[in-house]
Amino acid sequence: MSRIVVIDDEPALGENIQRMLRLPGATVQTFTDPAKGLACALAHPPDLVLLDVRMPGMSGEEVFARLHEEHPALPIVFLTAYGSVESAVLAMRNGAFDYLQKPFKREDLMLVAKRALSHSSLEHEVARLKGRLESLGDTDAAQSHSPAMLEQMEKCRRAAATDATVMILGESGTGKEVMARFLHSMSRRKDGPYVPVECSAMPGALIESELFGYEKGAFTGAERMKKGLIESADGGTLFLDEIGDLGVESQTRLFRFVEERALRRLGGLTQVKVDCRILCATNQDLMAKIKAGSFREELFYRLSVVTVKLPPLRERPEDIPHLARFFLERFSRRYGKSVSGSPQFYEALLRRRWQGNVRELKNVMERLLALHPGGILRPEDLEEEIQQQEGIGHLAVLPWKDARDRYLAGFEKSYAQAVLARCGGNVSAAAREAGVDRKTFYLLLKKDREPQGGEFIPQLEPGIGE
Numbered sequence: 001m002s003r004i005v006v007i008d009d010e011p012a013l014g015e016n017i018q019r020m021l022r023l024p025g026a027t028v029q030t031f032t033d034p035a036k037g038l039a040c041a042l043a044h045p046p047d048l049v050l051l052d053v054r055m056p057g058m059s060g061e062e063v064f065a066r067l068h069e070e071h072p073a074l075p076i077v078f079l080t081a082y083g084s085v086e087s088a089v090l091a092m093r094n095g096a097f098d099y100l101q102k103p104f105k106r107e108d109l110m111l112v113a114k115r116a117l118s119h120s121s122l123e124h125e126v127a128r129l130k131g132r133l134e135s136l137g138d139t140d141a142a143q144s145h146s147p148a149m150l151e152q153m154e155k156c157r158r159a160a161a162t163d164a165t166v167m168i169l170g171e172s173g174t175g176k177e178v179m180a181r182f183l184h185s186m187s188r189r190k191d192g193p194y195v196p197v198e199c200s201a202m203p204g205a206l207i208e209s210e211l212f213g214y215e216k217g218a219f220t221g222a223e224r225m226k227k228g229l230i231e232s233a234d235g236g237t238l239f240l241d242e243i244g245d246l247g248v249e250s251q252t253r254l255f256r257f258v259e260e261r262a263l264r265r266l267g268g269l270t271q272v273k274v275d276c277r278i279l280c281a282t283n284q285d286l287m288a289k290i291k292a293g294s295f296r297e298e299l300f301y302r303l304s305v306v307t308v309k310l311p312p313l314r315e316r317p318e319d320i321p322h323l324a325r326f327f328l329e330r331f332s333r334r335y336g337k338s339v340s341g342s343p344q345f346y347e348a349l350l351r352r353r354w355q356g357n358v359r360e361l362k363n364v365m366e367r368l369l370a371l372h373p374g375g376i377l378r379p380e381d382l383e384e385e386i387q388q389q390e391g392i393g394h395l396a397v398l399p400w401k402d403a404r405d406r407y408l409a410g411f412e413k414s415y416a417q418a419v420l421a422r423c424g425g426n427v428s429a430a431a432r433e434a435g436v437d438r439k440t441f442y443l444l445l446k447k448d449r450e451p452q453g454g455e456f457i458p459q460l461e462p463g464i465g466e
Contacts, residue, residue, distance in 0.1 A: 034063050
């Protein structure tokens with residue numbers, strides 16, 4: 001049952017909206033007092049809010065600010081008069097879902113309401129999935145605010161109701177496996193096994209025995225029968241990651257399985273039926289590989305009944321702050337810290353080019369959390385992290401041993417500084433935290449400096465820095 005709240009100081013408009021919005025499974029509740037409407041929506045978040053811009057006592061902008069702060073995923077549609085359209089457009093830039101200009105037609109109201117309720121339903125499903133995966137300790141799936149990403153998630157939601165094979169395309173780090181888990185968790189097979197297979201990680205000599213299994217005595221060392229990964233996905237979902245790295249011979253056997261949903265273990269004579277859903281992912285251009293003869297065309301078309309293409313992070317900048325906050329909360333819990341980001345920090349994140357996509361953003365946030373003493377992240381924290389990472393490129397001109405030593409020296413200094421900051425500048429306490437003596441800890445702080453021309457590195461006396 002969907003719930004719609006209308007907040008407008010004109011009683012007649014609320015009554016008209018109640019009459020016009022006759023959607024199956026939806027109820028409409030109206031408020032002429034913005035304070036009461038806000039209190040109701042805060043206490044019991046609806047699926048959609050229709051909000052007037054100009055009201056006595058409390059403006060629509062004020063109501064929106066409170067609601068959006070407490071429930072950022074709640075779709076809010078502004079109802080505007082001619083002179084307040086500019087305010088509604090500004091609110092959309094700050095997170096409002098849409099606006100309708102008075103007087104509006106019933107079909108326009110129905111259209112925007114259906115879109116908003118569909119969006120709300122998807123947000124609830126993502127939140128449910130996020131909680132499910134969080135309980136398993138394996139989630140990178142924060143909700144998306146990008147129209148391009150939401151479109152692909154909606155396609156996955158529709159495809160999940162079937163057993164159609166799905167090909168997930170996207171650059172490295174865009175979240176292809178996260179989307180595969182999303183599909184599995186929304187399908188009728190969600191209570192069955194989810195079996196991920198990293199095709200690029202298995203050597204060609206082993207991949208067939210790993211995928212299809214083998215009988216006892218099939219080859220030297222096969223002392224017992226072993227089920228393959230495909231067979232272990234019976235009743236659930238088989239996810240073939242980086243399918244483009246699968247050898248042509250293995251592609252032939254896989255195509256036969258996809259067609260027949262039956263396989264023969266290596267060394268076996270009998271067919272084994274396997275009932276599983278197949279999902280695939282790749283960051284490669286499979287059409288180019290087909291032209292080059294390194295990927296079978298018929299397998300490509302059988303595996304890509306539904307194709308989902310995940311946009312890179314640079315094409316969905318609106319997701320960067322939300323993903324960063326998600327990872328901040330996640331790693332803060334993991335490392336037992338209280339860390340938040342300043343507005344300037346999030347602006348700095350938006351200015352950075354994320355060539356590694358969501359995976360790079362996740363790794364950066366984890367490194368920042370691991371070394372930060374707690375408190376507020378600022379742009380200079382990100383700049384220092386970037387400089388450290390970019391410094392690796394400059395080390396490529398050095399011999400391996402020298403590059404390794406210089407890189408480790410930089411890490412040791414950053415680590416020591418972080419521990420010292422966490423201990424409030426107390427060197428003795430920081431040394432105890434690090435598990436070294438005070439002299440060694442002081443040397444870690446100086447690690448990236450070499451004594452120049454007889455320069456004396458001072459030794460700490462008892463009491464200094466305490």
